[in-house]
Amino acid sequence: MLNDTLRYRDLLVALVATELKVKYRGSALGLLWSLLNPLALILIYSVAFQYIIRIQIEHFTVFLIAGLLPWGFFASSATASTVSLMVNAGLLKKVHFPREILPAATVLFNLIQTMLALAVFLPSLFVLRGSVPWTLVFYPVVLAIQAVFVTGVALGLSALTVAFRDLRHLTEVGLTLLFWLTPIVYHISMVPAGMQAAFRLNPMTSFVSVYQDIAYWGRPPSAGDFLVLIGWAVSALLVGWTIFRRRAPYLAEDL
Amino acid sequence: MTPAIEVRNLWKRFVLRHNRAETLKSRIMGVFDSRLRERRETFWALQDVTLSVQQGETLGLIGPNGSGKSTLLRLIARTHYPTRGSVTVRGRVSPMLEIGIGFHQELTGQENIYLNGSLLGLSRREVERLYPAIVEFSELEDFIDVPVKNYSSGMHARLGFSIAAHLDPDVLLIDEALSVGDEGFQRKCQERMQQFRARGVTIMFVSHNLRTVASLCDRVCLLVHGKVEALGPVDAVVSRYQELTAAMTSGAERMLGPELSPRSGDVL
Numbered sequence: 001m002l003n004d005t006l007r008y009r010d011l012l013v014a015l016v017a018t019e020l021k022v023k024y025r026g027s028a029l030g031l032l033w034s035l036l037n038p039l040a041l042i043l044i045y046s047v048a049f050q051y052i053i054r055i056q057i058e059h060f061t062v063f064l065i066a067g068l069l070p071w072g073f074f075a076s077s078a079t080a081s082t083v084s085l086m087v088n089a090g091l092l093k094k095v096h097f098p099r100e101i102l103p104a105a106t107v108l109f110n111l112i113q114t115m116l117a118l119a120v121f122l123p124s125l126f127v128l129r130g131s132v133p134w135t136l137v138f139y140p141v142v143l144a145i146q147a148v149f150v151t152g153v154a155l156g157l158s159a160l161t162v163a164f165r166d167l168r169h170l171t172e173v174g175l176t177l178l179f180w181l182t183p184i185v186y187h188i189s190m191v192p193a194g195m196q197a198a199f200r201l202n203p204m205t206s207f208v209s210v211y212q213d214i215a216y217w218g219r220p221p222s223a224g225d226f227l228v229l230i231g232w233a234v235s236a237l238l239v240g241w242t243i244f245r246r247r248a249p250y251l252a253e254d255l
Numbered sequence: 256m257t258p259a260i261e262v263r264n265l266w267k268r269f270v271l272r273h274n275r276a277e278t279l280k281s282r283i284m285g286v287f288d289s290r291l292r293e294r295r296e297t298f299w300a301l302q303d304v305t306l307s308v309q310q311g312e313t314l315g316l317i318g319p320n321g322s323g324k325s326t327l328l329r330l331i332a333r334t335h336y337p338t339r340g341s342v343t344v345r346g347r348v349s350p351m352l353e354i355g356i357g358f359h360q361e362l363t364g365q366e367n368i369y370l371n372g373s374l375l376g377l378s379r380r381e382v383e384r385l386y387p388a389i390v391e392f393s394e395l396e397d398f399i400d401v402p403v404k405n406y407s408s409g410m411h412a413r414l415g416f417s418i419a420a421h422l423d424p425d426v427l428l429i430d431e432a433l434s435v436g437d438e439g440f441q442r443k444c445q446e447r448m449q450q451f452r453a454r455g456v457t458i459m460f461v462s463h464n465l466r467t468v469a470s471l472c473d474r475v476c477l478l479v480h481g482k483v484e485a486l487g488p489v490d491a492v493v494s495r496y497q498e499l500t501a502a503m504t505s506g507a508e509r510m511l512g513p514e515l516s517p518r519s520g521d522v523l
Contacts, residue, residue: 091357
């Protein structure tokens with residue numbers, strides 16, 4: 001299977017290029033559009049939380065961006081993965097190729113967009129803050145672990161949405177809910193002590209906390225932190241992969 | 256000689272889902288209200304089909320609508336999976352199922368050639384090498400940088416056949432693809448198929464045009480209700496099919512009276 005997937009590497013590249021072309025064809029700003037959405041969110045939340053709610057977090061914008069961009073990677077991949085098999089029904093019905101390449105291409109496309117946003121916003125952060133924490137060297141490692149986690153979620157969601165079409169809408173509602181249950185615009189310590197354990201059951205809480213550690217607090221993640229993240233990533237991949245393998249033979253019939 | 260395609264005791268069951276519960280909501284509602292519950296009916300599209308195609312042989316597949324011809328081709332192309340039995344194919348398969356391969360409507364003809372090449376397992380470099388020949392054969396030079404959504408169905412078919420025809424396949428699967436496109440292009444396709452035969456490519460060919468089948472195929476397989484009704488020399492199987500069709504048509508005439516009987520084309 002892995003061998004098959006490697007042989008189809010060119011297909012993965014072609015599919016990601018297709019998504020990029022289709023999304024930005026005929027728009028003058030091109031890839032810059034992918035920066036507009038995070039920019040708008042950063043502005044809205046910064047104004048709302050810093051000047052209206054007056055949240056007690058120093059350099060709030062820096063804190064916000066540390067958690068918001070990785071959340072965006074997760075949320076946009078999950079949303080796009082629900083339709084990644086359905087929009088390619090024509091290909092699935094007519095050609096044999098490893099089916100998992102379609103959700104994988106969706107994740108890769110969103111990862112590229114995220115890295116572009118990081119390349120623009122992370123440097124601007126440190127202009128606001130005045131210094132660069134050395135712990136930023138952990139960023140690529142954490143992003144790689146998150147990419148594995150997101151791939152697992154995308155595999156499971158893409159296959160399940162073929163069987164249950166309304167999962168697409170449920171995912172959107174669920175993501176809005178999950179956004180506010182993840183400490184992105186607030187800090188986990190602000191959550192009432194009795195509820196903190198429940199908040200930690202959310203895998204995105206673990207990821208976002210580590211991102212805030214390395215990009216905002218300048219604290220290196222502990223070995224325990226890494227174990228938790230790897231645990232989430234491996235579990236998501238196992239569950240997503242199992243669901244996907246069970247549905248894959250019937251995709252061409254069910255679509 | 257080892258066969259290029261081996262189909263052994265192949266069964267394929269489709270589940271027809273009446274009132275299909277496509278959403279979680281309808282699944283849940285079905286628990287409370289039996290009228291909303293999904294009714295499932297199984298349908299055997301292929302029943303115990305066994306056949307093999309030798310390397311370099313062209314096998315024609317004929318039979319009435321709904322007899323399982325396209326299903327058999329899909330199973331050989333591995334887009335669908337057997338319920339029971341097995342399919343073994345040796346070599347690179349180039350499928351031409353329905354009209355065109357899967358095209359992405361927003362992409363241009365050129366971009367689709369590259370995408371389809373990689374879908375069929377070719378590297379980018381291989382597609383680059385084949386690209387000029389594909390465009391020339393399709394005669395779409397002037398439209399190659401136009402999105403495929405603006406193509407006519409004939410242009411779709413031409414691009415699809417051109418890609419499939421240039422992939423240097425070991426096994427070519429063709430489902431009614433030649434019936435699209437103008438006469439000139441159809442003739443070109445048939446010439447191309449003759450070239451493939453001469454080169455030793457194994458071809459499996461579904462068509463309702465018995466004359467084309469007779470001129471292109473070495474052997475013919477007749478499928479009826481998902482079972483192999485006859486398999487052998489072209490003349491014998493084609494005349495068996497014509498007898499069968501005649502029997503079905505006169506049977507229908509007797510039952511319905513002459514004015515209500517469907518034209519033979521509808522029965523096929």
